[in-house]
Amino acid sequence: MELKNDLLLRTVRGEAVERPPVWLMRQAGRILPQYRAVRERLSGFKELVETPELAAEVTIQPVDALDVDAAILFSDILVIPEAMGLSYEMVEKRGPLFPETIRSETDIERLLSGEEAAGRLGYVYEALEVTRKNLAGRVPLIGFSGAPWTLMAYMVEGSGSKTFSRAKRLLYQEPALAHRLLGKITQTIIAYVKEKARHGANLIQFFDSWAGILSPEQYREFSLPYLREACSAVSEVPVTVFAKGAWFALPDIARLDCQAVGLDWNISPQEGRSRVGAEKILQGNLDPCYLYADPEKVSEATRKMLEAFGSRHIANLGHGVYPDTPLEGVHAFVQTVKGYRYHRQ
């Protein structure tokens, strides 16, 4: 199906475009009343993730309501650990919880991986198909996946954590086990995102949400090699890597086989470009909290950000939009980008 709005894809291909495309991480979610209405009818978060028609519905909501340049399939990064055999719960106001965690070599050996694990995620691929059909080519569809280290962190820690000290302890005490686990996760991620591309994802974004709690040395040992393997394996569609907090690793990330690199709001666009180099498209990076400000201030900050990035840029926040963000702020952000033009003078 030909896309009516292919601005995002033209941008990641490095073509000259009229303005940057815009979408928001977590745009399908609690910021939208339409989403909250769907969610209230359901038993919980996982019912939404696992029901293709509903996942497709909330995926398309922000395309209608916010007029963004891309849809991102509503899902969760923890579907992969679950497919590998470690099921998770989503506890209201607390976040994810794994009743069982990875403790030993036996636990790791027991996990499914690769196509065998990815094959259990039929509901995701079906959600992609339904979304693609209902989107009818309006905008490209992004599929995402957790990065290997981030998924490992949850599988060992068992929940979110300020320090992830249990997961990091494994890196220091049993590095060989950690590598074995990361290898199995990576094989699953590869099979999963290839399947996603086959079912209609036009771009894949890897989220390394917990990159920033590793030291530069550990990031190079336990995250980068696996990200590299995953990026290189996905040749079907373009790839974005977003490693939150990993400013120190940006020069390495810039050498991955990916098209775009996400930046969080801790780095200025100028410093981001200087660390990543000229080749990649940059994505980001307004502080999500900026959207709490008056719409005029949001527009002003957004324009300033666009000027600072210049071309080869995908406009986004520096992290997922916060659930209590006022819609006026979100609209101001999106509309400012959509009204912007490169080389206006």
Add this chain to the structure above:
Amino acid sequence: MELKNDLLLRTVRGEAVERPPVWLMRQAGRILPQYRAVRERLSGFKELVETPELAAEVTIQPVDALDVDAAILFSDILVIPEAMGLSYEMVEKRGPLFPETIRSETDIERLLSGEEAAGRLGYVYEALEVTRKNLAGRVPLIGFSGAPWTLMAYMVEGSGSKTFSRAKRLLYQEPALAHRLLGKITQTIIAYVKEKARHGANLIQFFDSWAGILSPEQYREFSLPYLREACSAVSEVPVTVFAKGAWFALPDIARLDCQAVGLDWNISPQEGRSRVGAEKILQGNLDPCYLYADPEKVSEATRKMLEAFGSRHIANLGHGVYPDTPLEGVHAFVQTVKGYRYHRQ
């Protein structure tokens, strides 16, 4: 009283020393069985903070048990908000909680500040006196304070948070109020640390624990000017600034009127030195999780860190030691530093 071990003070004065001094952030605390024994007898954390003899006892424990080169007075950064009129609770396994938070101009006007607030912290000054007496000049005594932005973050948010989006919302929605609050906090901090210096603190460390959730621009507006004011006001004793996660602000922090700059474990010693420049003493920065490893691996990593920093360095972790850290790891870290000599060949 003359100090028997003044290595830390000679180091921050920039003198040539035989090896770096070593201490650990949060060395007085749950890692020590002696601390846990004291804590079990008490009703709670605040009783320990507010009872000078007990605070002194646990402050000296790591000097005895770990043989570190400095004591750091056991206390909490939230004693300042409390002295200003906003009392906190310490909830077991959850962290600090403020039953009331700052919401309006009236809330801010109501707060005490400066000497009036600092004057309510007699128990801290008494704890310093008792500690100094009982330390009998064995090692220098460090006093700490939260940095203005970090204290404001707690006072507005009401508790720890992954995003501190409530506190950051104030910065974006009501910057004038935020500045008013930061000003009052800063005046209190200044009066407080001056009093601490008068009562025996040999060095002051400012902790900007939530520096890393601000964008570079916001850090320059809402944290740096107040840190600058606080640093400049403290001329009695040397000052260390530790702004966790604020790698982007290191060149600015290097221009503050302080003697030492703390680094977290996200930055390599080389990059830390290059961002801070030659003038300041650097403190840090082994990943606290490294102490979970075998003692030999800890020693190896510690030596590597010492080599990478070279001289003008205070050995420490990149954050507070985690409560479940095995003592062998802590000993290996401290003893490796104590056995190290500059220019050995």
